[in-house]
Amino acid sequence: MPRGAPSNNAGTMHLIPILPAEPASPACAACSLRALCLPLGLSDQELALAGSMVAQRQAVARGDTLFRHHDPFRAVFAVRTGFFKTRTLGRAGQEWITGFRMAGDLVGLEGLADEHHVGDAVALEDSQVCVIPYPPLMALLRDMPALQRQFHRLLGREIARDQTLRLPGRLRADTRVAAFLLDLAERLQSRGFSGSSFVLRMTRAEIGSYLGLTLETVSRAFSAFQARGWIEVKQRDVRLLDTPALQQAVQAEMPC
Amino acid sequence: MPRGAPSNNAGTMHLIPILPAEPASPACAACSLRALCLPLGLSDQELALAGSMVAQRQAVARGDTLFRHHDPFRAVFAVRTGFFKTRTLGRAGQEWITGFRMAGDLVGLEGLADEHHVGDAVALEDSQVCVIPYPPLMALLRDMPALQRQFHRLLGREIARDQTLRLPGRLRADTRVAAFLLDLAERLQSRGFSGSSFVLRMTRAEIGSYLGLTLETVSRAFSAFQARGWIEVKQRDVRLLDTPALQQAVQAEMPC
DNA sequence: CGGAGGATTGACCAACATCAACCCCAGTGG
């Protein structure tokens, strides 16, 4: 079992690398993530139709890429289980992390812009995604206003998110780390996992790259929070002991 | 004539504050921006329909807001003439600039997320926008696949843009400023203005806020570029003398 | 002509990056 495998998410092991054209047996209607994902707000009848749009499930092993920079954009992906990072590779090979995606998130929306993906999506643990081919999606959006509305909602969320997440760029280092932990905790919680005790799926270097910090600075921030009794960290296991204190530290610097 | 008025954009003066329900006389079909804006790729017939969707034009005077944080989301706006900044206000009243918008850009897309706008949009010069109410837009997207495609394209561009523009957060100060100038120049050029000689519509403080720098650092970067003969700056007038040098300075640090 | 907001420049200092040593832990092979 790979390092760091004790998973927040159930059912990520024993995956066949690709499940080709499996007709999405437990379709959207039976998916526990439907309240977070595209089908939110659909009627039962619409749910069945939406399920038919999901051409296949795909398993992505830890370390494999879901798509690479400049791949043709054919589909968006909904994460079912697992965890992804999205990144851009520099000419010198350095990695610029642009985001982390978990169950219920859509990945690959940047490809809407010009028929090509922007950056890579890499699985940080064995994962499973629903493949939603773009042309059928477009057609279905036309027929189902509720689906169209929800799709727009998710797109708007990405845009609004990036607009508020630009802000961390101007925060002090440990404030950024605190904001990162709180964001992660909240997203895990909204997906039914514990929001106070979880396993980091990414390295310190990846967190740093995402936040625009070095791995040492991230490590120091963790240590500082632990010294203050706000969190408990041991390698990748994190326990939030004083969420309000973290929130307050962030609020003090953040707008709204 | 207001300060800094010699404008890149024609036709920004003598504006009536609001042009209520003016039926968009020179509709999309006659608009010089249609190749940049929503109607890109529509047939003549579709263009006429699209024009009918634009309920009204609205004039926004320099300093006025187009929408404010948490205003109900009713419409997206297409900038016809002028220049906007989008921002978030902090509790202490400090301003966090999230972007600058010019002719042909859509503003207010973040509102798609949850029926409310996120942040304010403020005109940096006398401007004019097309008001595109959301319900009619949704309906038209349903009937016109080309419009739907283009709408998605613009949304995807926002998402991809934020993903690459997160990067400046990790660049050195003058590299960020160089990237900012180049981005501005390119956008102006693609809209038919000069890409090598233009007037900054925003203050050093606003640039700094956008880039996560102080106004002093922005000013120093400008001075340094000028000393190297790369640009010529005098107050808000900028002339790019050695674009390749600027590009190279950015490339050296940037990925892709 | 005076005032005010914006821009420039300099001196100083704090925060974070860099460099480096060391530790921890899992996996591997003898």
Add this chain to the structure above:
DNA sequence: CCACTGGGGTTGATGTTGGTCAATCCTCCG
């Protein structure tokens, strides 16, 4: 079972970048 290896994490010492504070200038506008 233990020693070894290597990737990841922690911690400390030092240096650089860019923020802070402050003085001065420029330009527009009343």
